[in-house]
Amino acid sequence: MVAIQIDKVSKKFRKYTNKEISTIKDLFVRGIFRKDTFETEIFWALRDISFAIPNGKMVGIIGSNGSGKSTLLKLLAGIMGPTTGNIRINGRISALIELGAGFHPELSGRENIFINGIILGLSKKEIQDRFNNIVKFAGLEDFIDSPVKTYSSGMYMRLGFAIAINVDPDILLIDEILAVGDEEFQHKCLNKINEFKRRGKTLVFVSHDLGSVERLCDEVIWLANGVLKASGLPRMVIDKYTDYVASFEEERAFENHQRALDELRKDSPNRWGTKEVEITGVKLTDGNKKEKYLFEYGEPIKIVLNYKANKRIEDPVFGIGIFRDDGVCVYGTNTAIDGFSIDAIEGIGNAVFSIEKANLVEGSYLLDVAVHKRDGLPYDYQSRLYSFIIRSKVKDIGIYRPDHSWSMISDEV
Amino acid sequence: MFRSIFEVFRYRVLIQTLVLRELKSRYRGSFLGFLWSFLNPLFLMVVYTLVFSVYMRNPMEGYPAFLFCGLLPWLWFSTSIIHGAASIRDGGHLIKKVVFPAEILPVVAVLSNMINFLLSLPILFLFLLIFKIPISLSILLFPILLVIQFILTTGLTFFLSALNVHLKDIEQILNNLLMLAFFLTPILYPVTFIPEKYRDFFLILNPLFPLVTSYQDILFNGRLPNVIGLSYLVFISILVFFIGYSVFNKFRDTFAEEV
Incomplete structure (x- = not known):
């Protein structure tokens, strides 16, 4: 039974716009005899x-x-x-x-x-x-x-x-x-x-x-x-x-990034520095050099900073910071801390920060990127303009997921 | 159409429950409670008597009793229209969320006000007694007037409540129209105050005219109402009911989407 x-059930609704007639004033203002007065937009709910x-x-x-x-x-x-x-x-x-x-x-x-x-x-x-x-x-x-x-x-x-x-x-x-x-x-x-x-x-x-x-x-x-x-x-x-929802999320993540790049072109309050060197763009890619902003847990992430040095700059320092969306700093470092020295830059080029494995729990993360003098004076500092999303099938909590495993052993350790 | 009217009958328990809910909730929590159904018209009567009988020196005998004969049916009519016109809009939570026969809402508005009207009748009879107005056999027509008024009012509220879903102005317009009708209907003054040459004209224009004068005839004047006026009223009432219900039916499907 x-x-x-x-x-084959369909349901049509009238769309509520401010063009609606709901008072007699509307009726007269719009004119009773005009044909389009009573035409309303419709949409199909089913x-x-x-x-x-x-x-x-x-x-x-x-x-x-x-x-x-x-x-x-x-x-x-x-x-x-x-x-x-x-x-x-x-x-x-x-x-x-x-x-x-x-x-x-x-x-x-x-x-x-x-x-x-x-x-x-x-x-x-x-x-x-x-x-x-x-x-x-x-x-x-x-x-x-x-x-x-x-x-x-x-x-x-x-x-x-x-x-x-x-x-x-x-x-x-x-x-x-x-x-x-x-x-x-x-x-x-x-x-x-x-x-x-x-x-x-x-x-x-x-x-x-x-x-x-x-x-x-x-x-x-x-x-x-x-x-x-x-x-x-x-x-x-x-x-x-x-x-399906994930594919939407991916699209949204992409859009977010586009918006961030647009922001960069305007005078964003999230950006400061002398602009002797400019970070003209940021791109995230996966292991296969495919640009994306939604990563599965454990995927490699490459953060590419496109720079343009408006004159020859000696000994610049590139840095990045990763933040959780509630502002907690997940990780921050720069080329000086990591002992990676750059003699000098001039013209355009890319600095690449590679993460072998994104050991982060599910959520969205924000990026700080910067290029500055060794003494800390920023040429270009861009704070929380960019973001990316980590997705995971495992619903663990926290920020960082160390590689780990469980086992049972009978002897005392 | 007749099947739908039968539906209403099938839902009588629901109607009964909702009418009770309406009546219970109206005075629940107020100190004088149900006494208000006497006090409200009593207060109105005092004001009108003061203005028309004292200030304006209307010589009519037993004016307060006369006033009640028209005022009480009028109050039933006007509150039903106001509540009834808003009933579909106000009952949105039912119409949108529960499988619910919409026509019940205007009917409930008219019925609960009718019960209020019936409950206020003792005060009318008290005043007839005070002013020594004899009660004649014509009072037996009272239930018939009640039914006619019910049909007329329900038909109007069907029409108005359906329209009000789409055109919010109805409620505002009604307030003004009711005020107009109140003064054009011989409630505050006897029908003889209207110049004879206009009387028929107003009677045709305003179905409340024969209704109210019929109440006055059987209760106050102790005579049978004018047959022509009453027949006209019956005809208009049934016509209004069918038109009102057809309009209501035409709009019915839109209620769940619009309210």
Whole structure:
């Protein structure tokens, strides 16, 4: 049996621009009789989405912000209708899109349970039967007769979730709400979800938490810009998705660098010195001389400083500093410290700082580059203009990752 | 269309719950609570009586009782229109987040104000008693007027609430139009104050005219209302209801996206 079947579903929205007509003044200013007054820009939140979800499966929907996940969920829930295409739902459906929608702040938790329950489609009797369960699940025994406005946001969310989960539908749609409440409550939610699965109910689950999607779901659907990019086994789809996100990150890192170079041409406050020697550009490359700004952990990095000496300079010193994005200095050195002496430079050339292995943990890093006199007087100092990103499959913490291994030995050392 | 109206009936528990929520929350936390549904009209009555009966020396007997006969239905009408027009916009959290039949919201606005109206009736009867106005059999028509007013008001709120989603000015315009209607309808003054040659003209223009005078006839004057006026009112009310509901239906799909 198929619980949810959707065929070539598209959803069109009007774009909200300041060209909108929302008051009568606008209407007259723009003119009622001009044809373009009522034309609005549109965009497609979903395009040609088709999939089927069999009964008893838990399906995760992933995708970056604005990819259409929530729109899809609202279409499934029946809150909005699709512009084109067909949606077939078999069974009672309940959507946890916003917890506590319809709570009235002045009324007590008890009254709100009844109101919210009825809004979600329960009968009075059903609510009565489940009342104690709901209160216990939310952990609000002591506050159930206080007005909801006195609740903390955690209590509010818990009550909303407790009601919604007790609606007991055949199909449950969940929009990014597992992040509700403290550790203990989250465990309760997960237990409830597992119980749901055991009882053969169908779940559709939108989340950015790829870890829990992989753990919980039988199948994953990945949306990007309203298009279904991939669907299938969680591991496979999530891998594709993370690769895709990484390629974007790489592009962004490149763009960041371009911006830094543009900045260099202007009079940046991050740059000072006599300019007798100028660092005209900085380029990062990997082992294969390919320019890039996003490195995997352990990759070699070459930092190339293009310089232009406006006159002959004796005994210059080139230096670099690597900083974490919170300002902590990771490493700093220069040619003088390293005992690498340069007789003199004139005209253009490159100074190259090679790192054999980037032993850094995941994150973004900033670069200082400089050329100065041996006594420290800067010719050109460029502070935190450039950046690069280290990506790692291992989620260790800190700054520096020493090459290391673990072993177990029985003898005392 | 008739199926949708039937839907509303199917959701009666929901309507009932929301009306209760509305009523409970209105006075919850205020010291005098539900007494306000008496005190508000009482206060208005005192002000109008002072102005029209004392300052302007209107010689009418039992003016406060007369005033209530028109004022209370008017308050039901005007608060329903104000609340109802804003109902879809204000109920955005429901329409956007829950599968929810939108037409319930304007209906709830009209119904909860109707209950408020019914609750304020004792004060009307108290004043009829104080001024020794006899209660006649024509009062049996009261439920019919109630139903007519409900249909008329609900139809209007369907129309206004749907439009208000797209055109925010509606709420502002309404305040002014209601003020105009309040003074053009014979609430503060008996219908005889209007020169006879204009009377029919205003009656046709303003369906509240026959409504309010009918209330005054059955409660204050102790006679049957004008049949022609009442028939016209019934016709207009049903017409307004169907037009209002069709407009509402036409805009319905846009609510979840626009509010």
